[in-house]
Amino acid sequence: MKFARDTWLIFQRQTQLLLRNPVWVFVGVFQPVMYLLLFAPLLKPALNAPTQAAAYKIFVPGLLVLLAIFGGLFQGFGLIAELRAGVIERSRVTPISRLALLLGRSLRDVVSLMVQAVIITLLALLFDLRVFIGDLLLAYLMLALIALMTSAVSYGVALKVKSEDALAPLMNTVAQPVLLLSGILLPLTFAPGWLQGIANWNPFSWAVDGTRALFAGDLGSDKVWQGLSITAVLAALGVYWAARQFARSVR
Amino acid sequence: MIETRGLRKSFRSRAGRETKTVDAVRGVDLDVAKGEIFGFLGPNGAGKTTTLRMLATLIEPDGGEATIAGADLRKDPAEVRRRIGYVPQGGSTWDESTAREELVLHARMYGISKADAQRRAARALDAFQLTEYADRKCKTYSGGQRRRVEIALGIIHEPKIVFLDEPTTGLDPQSRAHMWDEIRRLRADGMTVFITTHYLDEADALCDRIAIMDNGEVVAEGTPTALKREISGDVVLVGLDLAATPQAAQTLDGEPYVNKLETVDEGGLRLYVDEGATAIPQVLRRLDHAGLELRSIELHRPSLDDVFLTKTGRSLRES
Ligand SMILES: Nc1ncnc2c1ncn2[C@@H]1O[C@H](COP(=O)(O)OP(=O)(O)O)[C@@H](O)[C@H]1O
Numbered sequence A: 001m002k003f004a005r006d007t008w009l010i011f012q013r014q015t016q017l018l019l020r021n022p023v024w025v026f027v028g029v030f031q032p033v034m035y036l037l038l039f040a041p042l043l044k045p046a047l048n049a050p051t052q053a054a055a056y057k058i059f060v061p062g063l064l065v066l067l068a069i070f071g072g073l074f075q076g077f078g079l080i081a082e083l084r085a086g087v088i089e090r091s092r093v094t095p096i097s098r099l100a101l102l103l104g105r106s107l108r109d110v111v112s113l114m115v116q117a118v119i120i121t122l123l124a125l126l127f128d129l130r131v132f133i134g135d136l137l138l139a140y141l142m143l144a145l146i147a148l149m150t151s152a153v154s155y156g157v158a159l160k161v162k163s164e165d166a167l168a169p170l171m172n173t174v175a176q177p178v179l180l181l182s183g184i185l186l187p188l189t190f191a192p193g194w195l196q197g198i199a200n201w202n203p204f205s206w207a208v209d210g211t212r213a214l215f216a217g218d219l220g221s222d223k224v225w226q227g228l229s230i231t232a233v234l235a236a237l238g239v240y241w242a243a244r245q246f247a248r249s250v251r
Numbered sequence B: 001m002i003e004t005r006g007l008r009k010s011f012r013s014r015a016g017r018e019t020k021t022v023d024a025v026r027g028v029d030l031d032v033a034k035g036e037i038f039g040f041l042g043p044n045g046a047g048k049t050t051t052l053r054m055l056a057t058l059i060e061p062d063g064g065e066a067t068i069a070g071a072d073l074r075k076d077p078a079e080v081r082r083r084i085g086y087v088p089q090g091g092s093t094w095d096e097s098t099a100r101e102e103l104v105l106h107a108r109m110y111g112i113s114k115a116d117a118q119r120r121a122a123r124a125l126d127a128f129q130l131t132e133y134a135d136r137k138c139k140t141y142s143g144g145q146r147r148r149v150e151i152a153l154g155i156i157h158e159p160k161i162v163f164l165d166e167p168t169t170g171l172d173p174q175s176r177a178h179m180w181d182e183i184r185r186l187r188a189d190g191m192t193v194f195i196t197t198h199y200l201d202e203a204d205a206l207c208d209r210i211a212i213m214d215n216g217e218v219v220a221e222g223t224p225t226a227l228k229r230e231i232s233g234d235v236v237l238v239g240l241d242l243a244a245t246p247q248a249a250q251t252l253d254g255e256p257y258v259n260k261l262e263t264v265d266e267g268g269l270r271l272y273v274d275e276g277a278t279a280i281p282q283v284l285r286r287l288d289h290a291g292l293e294l295r296s297i298e299l300h301r302p303s304l305d306d307v308f309l310t311k312t313g314r315s316l317r318e319s
């Protein structure tokens, strides 16, 4: 009860501050739309897809997972600014739940990702993408879990390194191989065996496959429950670890 | 109200490949009474902030124990949090929020209901004369205004004790004087106030009792007056013409209340006495009897810097 209330309190505050910044709102909406409008037309020929709609079924889930990963991973920068302003220290002297300090923030990130995802899905509908609503909701769940994990991890790392100068290269180093080896932008169907072997160790690769299966209407595919389970476990671990950083962070 | 025994904290920091250990706080014993303004005086790096952060449950001590407002720091940090307020050294407000939003949020973090939090925020804004700016973003405030918001945050839940880490550092003289009044008002409201400072005049004028800290240790503790009296008496400066100086020296040398006498090169005497206030009338009488005319007489009390110098061999002004 107290925990839910505390989480809601932090969530409200963070959301309010986000909405107050028109630049962020604009970037958050505009960026994915650009991807969709400018990148997607290249896909049909590149993917050898029979129709534009088929190309979208492959590209849109990848784009959404990409947004979930990056949207989450870079949230740590905001936290470092808060750390520097003394806002975190001030929160930590109150009896507020440490898990709520993390979760309120991460949930804000999840919700803003969901808004982006809905905008993109709606736009893609205009381009003849068709997805069954139940599959779509499950795909959104997968995205929410990914964003929860990446934002929690980003916050945890931010509390550990405490400086943008350390966080930026770290996050880029993590994000790059994750991105390249997950088949996010182009499926790894044509990749050589060794590359696919490495990708099997990349949890995001499983998440992307699962999301694609859902967009393809293939609810029964093993990839769906595998992707969901892997992201759920990782999200739980990420949240647990990051909440501990909130409980014991120094300065 | 606060009782600490042997509080210790070391930090390991990495410089390149080597790890260095900094003993930031090395066994601090303190007893702070209810309703007093207690001051922690010491140079930068003395360990004041580290001690405060331990008492505010932000970092765990390596050793020692403390009872704060009746709650045990090691066993029940959650209860300590409920009973104290803490205002960090480097600020605690967010540029893009308004003072009112910050106050309401902070009160609610203590579990206070929304309606009550709003009432408390309005009252605090009023008490700290911030109502006029209450709905402006914090980044538009002056240093003094922002500091007042931060103090208001620290006491929004009516704690028994409030810790203020360098509350006046960086403020202009007028805002500082204003801040002193605010802090005295907290004491008048029955709160125990624990401040840190590296300003001698602040420790002297504002604090009921102080502990002087250097290099992680408390080197002296007491009321400012007692601390100053402890190290030496007062100095009386007697201004005289050069011609009259030798005779005056002869007259006053050997008087029972003069501990030591020095002549000043440009004319005049420096008398070391126990209590300036009682010595001065006697000096005046003696010189008058001897028919000597004096140009000026000044009383110099030892400062807290003299105390610091005696205890550490360094001047606080220089460090
Ligand atoms: N988080 C930390 N990591 C490493 N060293 C620290 C940390 N915090 C403080 N110190 C060191 O501990 C000593 C005491 O610092 P501090 O308590 O901030 O002093 P003060 O507040 O009196 O200026 C300093 O030498 C400082 O460099």
Ligand SMILES: [Mg+2]
Binding pocket: B045, B048, B049, B050, B089, B165, B166
């Ligand atoms: Mg300090």
